[in-house]
Amino acid sequence: MIRKEGLSGYAPGALALWAICILFILVPLASFLAYGFLPVVDNSIVYEPTLDNFIGLLSNPSYRTTFLRTMLLAFEVSAFNFVLGYATAYFIWRRPPAWRNVLVIALAIPLLMSYIIKIYAMRGVLGTNGLLNGLLLALGITDEPVSALLFNLTAVRITLAVVLLPFMVLPICVALERISPAVLQAAADLGATEVQTFRWVILPLSLPGAIVGAMFTFVLASGDFLAPELVGGIEGFTYGRLVFSQFGLAFNWPLGAALSVLLMVVALVAISVARRLSNPRWQP
Amino acid sequence: MDAPDADSGHEVAGGKAPLLRIRGLGVRFQDFDAIRPLDLDVLNGEFLTILGPSGSGKTTLLRTIAGFQPPTAGGIEFDGRDIADLPINRRPFNTVFQDYALFPHMTVRQNVAFGLRVRGIDRAAREARVGDALAIVELEDLGDRYPAQLSGGQQQRTALARAMICEPRLILLDEPLAALDATLRRQMQRFLKSVQRQSGITFVFVTHDQSEAITVSDRICVMRSGGIEQIGTPRDLYYRPRSRFVAAFFGASNILEPCRVESAAGTATTVATPMGTMLVQGPAPRVREGLALAVRPEALGPLAADHSNRIECEVVSVSFVGSETITELRHPQAGQVLTMKARSDPSARLPAIGSRLEVGFDAAACALVTGAET
Numbered sequence: 001m002i003r004k005e006g007l008s009g010y011a012p013g014a015l016a017l018w019a020i021c022i023l024f025i026l027v028p029l030a031s032f033l034a035y036g037f038l039p040v041v042d043n044s045i046v047y048e049p050t051l052d053n054f055i056g057l058l059s060n061p062s063y064r065t066t067f068l069r070t071m072l073l074a075f076e077v078s079a080f081n082f083v084l085g086y087a088t089a090y091f092i093w094r095r096p097p098a099w100r101n102v103l104v105i106a107l108a109i110p111l112l113m114s115y116i117i118k119i120y121a122m123r124g125v126l127g128t129n130g131l132l133n134g135l136l137l138a139l140g141i142t143d144e145p146v147s148a149l150l151f152n153l154t155a156v157r158i159t160l161a162v163v164l165l166p167f168m169v170l171p172i173c174v175a176l177e178r179i180s181p182a183v184l185q186a187a188a189d190l191g192a193t194e195v196q197t198f199r200w201v202i203l204p205l206s207l208p209g210a211i212v213g214a215m216f217t218f219v220l221a222s223g224d225f226l227a228p229e230l231v232g233g234i235e236g237f238t239y240g241r242l243v244f245s246q247f248g249l250a251f252n253w254p255l256g257a258a259l260s261v262l263l264m265v266v267a268l269v270a271i272s273v274a275r276r277l278s279n280p281r282w283q284p
Numbered sequence: 285m286d287a288p289d290a291d292s293g294h295e296v297a298g299g300k301a302p303l304l305r306i307r308g309l310g311v312r313f314q315d316f317d318a319i320r321p322l323d324l325d326v327l328n329g330e331f332l333t334i335l336g337p338s339g340s341g342k343t344t345l346l347r348t349i350a351g352f353q354p355p356t357a358g359g360i361e362f363d364g365r366d367i368a369d370l371p372i373n374r375r376p377f378n379t380v381f382q383d384y385a386l387f388p389h390m391t392v393r394q395n396v397a398f399g400l401r402v403r404g405i406d407r408a409a410r411e412a413r414v415g416d417a418l419a420i421v422e423l424e425d426l427g428d429r430y431p432a433q434l435s436g437g438q439q440q441r442t443a444l445a446r447a448m449i450c451e452p453r454l455i456l457l458d459e460p461l462a463a464l465d466a467t468l469r470r471q472m473q474r475f476l477k478s479v480q481r482q483s484g485i486t487f488v489f490v491t492h493d494q495s496e497a498i499t500v501s502d503r504i505c506v507m508r509s510g511g512i513e514q515i516g517t518p519r520d521l522y523y524r525p526r527s528r529f530v531a532a533f534f535g536a537s538n539i540l541e542p543c544r545v546e547s548a549a550g551t552a553t554t555v556a557t558p559m560g561t562m563l564v565q566g567p568a569p570r571v572r573e574g575l576a577l578a579v580r581p582e583a584l585g586p587l588a589a590d591h592s593n594r595i596e597c598e599v600v601s602v603s604f605v606g607s608e609t610i611t612e613l614r615h616p617q618a619g620q621v622l623t624m625k626a627r628s629d630p631s632a633r634l635p636a637i638g639s640r641l642e643v644g645f646d647a648a649a650c651a652l653v654t655g656a657e658t
Binding site (some may be wrong): 186200204282283 | 352
């Protein structure tokens with residue numbers, strides 16, 4: 001195809017696609033960014049752009065602590081799910097093909113469910129009369145229900161880990177699925193034990209998928225506000241809740257916008273780091 | 285050729301112990317035999333090709349030897365040791381896979397070194413041996429490339445070096461040239477043959493391409509629907525096929541049928557064909573039903589003193605196709621048409637169409653074949 005200079009080279013369909021992208025993605029984002037520059041005086045927005053909001057959020061120590069706590073939380077959830085997700089994906093991959101499909105579908109079904117329902121389900125699991133307490137009591141590990149399972153940062157960690165697990169497992173499954181069986185046979189043929197084949201062939205070939213999964217988990221966990229809101233209690237105050245409070249409680253949209261810009265920067269950094277790591281030199 | 289169990293290849297073994305001894309090996313998938321129980325000897329240092337059409341069981345046989353496919357019957361001995369129950373990674377030989385199966389995340393050097401790495405050989409020794417192996421396959425300059433950056437032929441040579449690095453006495457090759465274009469294929473055939481000769485490693489090579497088999501092999505084992513049809517040298521199979529299947533697999537033949545054995549004198553058999561009585565070298569086959577005499581077009585020629593068989597024919601057509609001249613002849617009584625292929629001779633006069641021509645062929649250049657037409 002010959003590519004002409006300027007817009008005349010694009011078909012009307014391509015132009016329409018560009019228009020949709022600009023109108024529905026870039027314009028809302030840009031307007032958001034623009035809000036961040038507007039100061040609020042006496043609960044109303046003044047249309048004189050300043051950097052006050054950004055300076056404010058960077059210099060406010062409580063914002064900084066919340067931000068760092070949330071980043072640590074997102075990192076912990078990603079790291080935990082990296083291990084759990086890899087083990088799950090590996091387990092699924094080693095099943096016979098018929099089983100494999102059933103398990104992957106079972107794993108994907110929660111993705112179709114409402115997010116709030118999943119969090120309430122986790123509340124049910126972690127609550128005083130919940131599944132986990134019932135289990136602990138039945139096993140005789142505790143004599144009375146533990147209330148410390150809910151409304152703290154650990155509850156947020158557990159909830160996010162459970163709810164975000166499919167985002168980790170699925171990309172790893174895809175990466176494992178893409179390993180040619182012949183390559184594994186070649187490893188065995190050359191004398192490799194199962195452990196050697198895993199360390200030198202399976203793991204390096206599926207790591208890009210795991211990195212993509214970790215990136216998804218990190219980005220979703222760092223921006224999440226519903227799970228901390230519903231299971232986090234006072235201790236589980238995260239950056240997502242901070243942003244939410246500016247929009248829903250304080251009605252300080254410009255500060256909320258400025259806070260979200262920082263979150264977007266974090267997401268973009270995470271995505272570009274993952275892109276670098278998951279595209280090794282050997283990939284064609 | 286006269287041994288009763290000639291199909292196992294014993295007659296060529298000649299007392300030398302085989303490197304690989306396969307006895308009664310069978311592979312059964314539910315209700316169908318991928319390999320009917322068969323015997324096969326692979327001699328030390330030979331280039332043995334397993335040749336057959338798709339579905340003949342050749343790849344299954346190779347995969348069973350390699351250990352990827354457990355046999356349902358029989359045994360495999362390597363160097364006198366039973367290896368049927370040995371896991372893949374403990375079998376003392378290596379495989380070159382059809383699609384090369386290179387490790388995509390490793391460089392050529394790392395791919396080749398893999399076998400040494402799993403054996404815990406230290407880096408310095410590894411580097412030296414990998415360097416030698418890369419020199420053999422002429423890839424010294426590409427050691428740091430990844431498989432995705434290599435051409436098909438280069439990937440092929442990497443796979444060969446990787447299989448050779450641990451100095452196995454046997455290498456199994458599963459249609460390794462199937463993905464290459466015709467020119468590269470011929471080049472790689474010569475290359476494989478020379479590597480095999482210089483290294484002295486026994487090669488068991490699977491292909492469906494009969495010209496490839498003839499080019500590279502010391503011996504060819506022709507397979508058909510899970511069984512061994514015939515084993516022999518390329519010349520054996522070409523000139524002395526035992527079945528119509530083998531005859532047809534290696535190219536066109538003139539088929540004279542029906543044939544009836546008149547007398548057998550141990551080293552030669554006299555048969556009655558519709559075109560007269562013919563002498564065939566070798567003993568009479570055990571099967572006497574459905575016999576036919578197969579004669580290669582280039583074995584036929586204008587009658588000469590050393591021809592033991594003669595046929596008087598009528599010339600139907602003569603076509604000059606450059607290096608060869610193809611003459612079609614009809615036998616007046618039998619009505620059958622024979623094809624004669626001869627090197628074009630610039631000084632010879634082409635026979636006139638409709639003229640009589642006496643042609644002949646040697647008793648050693650024809651074979652009694654059995655079986656239905658394929």
